[in-house]
Amino acid sequence: MTAAEDPATAEDPMTAVVRPTPESDAELAFEGALRPKTLAEFVGQAKVRAQLQLLLDAARLQNRTPDHILLAGPPGLGKTTLAMIVAEESGRPLRISSGPAIQHAGDLAALLSSLVPGEILFIDEIHRMARSAEEMLYLAMEDFRIDIMVGKGAGATSIPLDLAPFTLIGATTRSGLLPNPLRDRFGFTAHLEFYEAEELERVLDRAAGLLALEIDSAARQEIAGRSRGTPRIANRLLRRVRDYALVHESDGLEAVQAALALYDVDELGLDRLDRAVLSVMLTRFDGGPVGLNTLAVSVGEEAETIESVVEPFLVRIGLLTRTPRGRVATGEAWRHLRIDRRTDGLFGHDL
Numbered sequence: 001m002t003a004a005e006d007p008a009t010a011e012d013p014m015t016a017v018v019r020p021t022p023e024s025d026a027e028l029a030f031e032g033a034l035r036p037k038t039l040a041e042f043v044g045q046a047k048v049r050a051q052l053q054l055l056l057d058a059a060r061l062q063n064r065t066p067d068h069i070l071l072a073g074p075p076g077l078g079k080t081t082l083a084m085i086v087a088e089e090s091g092r093p094l095r096i097s098s099g100p101a102i103q104h105a106g107d108l109a110a111l112l113s114s115l116v117p118g119e120i121l122f123i124d125e126i127h128r129m130a131r132s133a134e135e136m137l138y139l140a141m142e143d144f145r146i147d148i149m150v151g152k153g154a155g156a157t158s159i160p161l162d163l164a165p166f167t168l169i170g171a172t173t174r175s176g177l178l179p180n181p182l183r184d185r186f187g188f189t190a191h192l193e194f195y196e197a198e199e200l201e202r203v204l205d206r207a208a209g210l211l212a213l214e215i216d217s218a219a220r221q222e223i224a225g226r227s228r229g230t231p232r233i234a235n236r237l238l239r240r241v242r243d244y245a246l247v248h249e250s251d252g253l254e255a256v257q258a259a260l261a262l263y264d265v266d267e268l269g270l271d272r273l274d275r276a277v278l279s280v281m282l283t284r285f286d287g288g289p290v291g292l293n294t295l296a297v298s299v300g301e302e303a304e305t306i307e308s309v310v311e312p313f314l315v316r317i318g319l320l321t322r323t324p325r326g327r328v329a330t331g332e333a334w335r336h337l338r339i340d341r342r343t344d345g346l347f348g349h350d351l
């Protein structure tokens with residue numbers, strides 16, 4: 001692939017590397033090419049794989065549609081990939097939609113009524129669906145039926161409509177935002193965890209093989225250690241390293257370190273947004289507690305991005321804690337950013 005075909009290389013380094021959401025056709029094509037097609041190929045998440053396997057085997061033995069599945073976890077951990085694998089392994093067609101695309105109950109009614117028997121419906125970001133659609137979904141999930149309202153006011157009537165049996169797979173980065181009645185209607189909730197470095201090395205090994213790239217184990221370890229526990233980020237960093245190696249005719253660990261330094265990915269895998277969040281907490285709020293919205297405004301980012309993308313990783317690596325009064329940076333955060341804590345007692349609380 002040349003740079004001209006690859007818009008991601010021309011983007012701002014921060015958005016190109018940091019953002020977990022694909023921004024371009026090239027990114028989507030790249031992700032698509034690397035997606036595992038079967039549960040056996042899917043690296044890590046052993047518990048979730050075993051749980052899904054059982055669910056699929058039971059449905060197959062009883063010749064019925066698999067139960068509805070909720071996939072919960074931060075972006076880039078493999079929710080869409082798992083939905084595609086479920087469809088593939090159960091030999092069923094897959095329909096893909098997303099919460100933001102379902103802004104009215106009518107949008108959902110149109111989608112549900114056009115499903116063929118046994119189809120799998122994947123709704124990404126299901127927590128962002130309209131409330132009226134959510135309510136329609138309760139009945140659809142439970143009884144494969146919806147009530148369509150016709151007319152308004154006193155003359156309004158509801159017409160019941162039977163649906164073909166289907167399996168709903170919902171994906172969410174914020175399962176806490178789903179109303180209980182919706183959450184309860186999923187037969188199984190899979191909580192995807194951040195990946196261990198060794199698992200990310202396997203993801204990279206597989207990706208390098210598919211892309212016909214040579215990568216030695218030191219380079220693989222270095223990329224894995226800076227990938228925020230996230231396969232999508234590991235694959236993207238691999239691509240940036242490949243670019244660097246190509247242009248500078250260097251390889252191995254040296255190319256990895258130079259490329260990742262260029263794209264502002266530090267040795268813990270923190271990017272500019274992570275560091276901006278921590279830096280604001282330390283320098284303006286003496287480490288916290290700071291409320292989510294204050295933090296979001298201070299770094300010019302949406303609160304949802306801070307909460308679903310930045311925070312889970314910072315909490316996981318012990319740089320941030322959540323308290324009832326707000327977010328608090330840990331002593332490790334001060335050390336990592338090499339910022340000295342002010343001692344004039346102006347803020348005055350210890351971690």
Ligand SMILES: Nc1ncnc2c1ncn2[C@@H]1O[C@H](COP(=O)(O)OP(=O)(O)OP(=O)(O)O)[C@@H](O)[C@H]1O
Nearest residue numbers: 031034035042043075076077078079080081231232
């Ligand atoms: N377990 C895995 N093994 C190998 N590759 C993986 C794995 N999980 C994810 N990937 C790769 O990471 C990329 C992102 O995965 P995916 O799109 O499924 O994440 P997601 O959780 O759906 O993200 P989002 O919430 O942003 O939609 C894909 O290209 C896929 O190839």
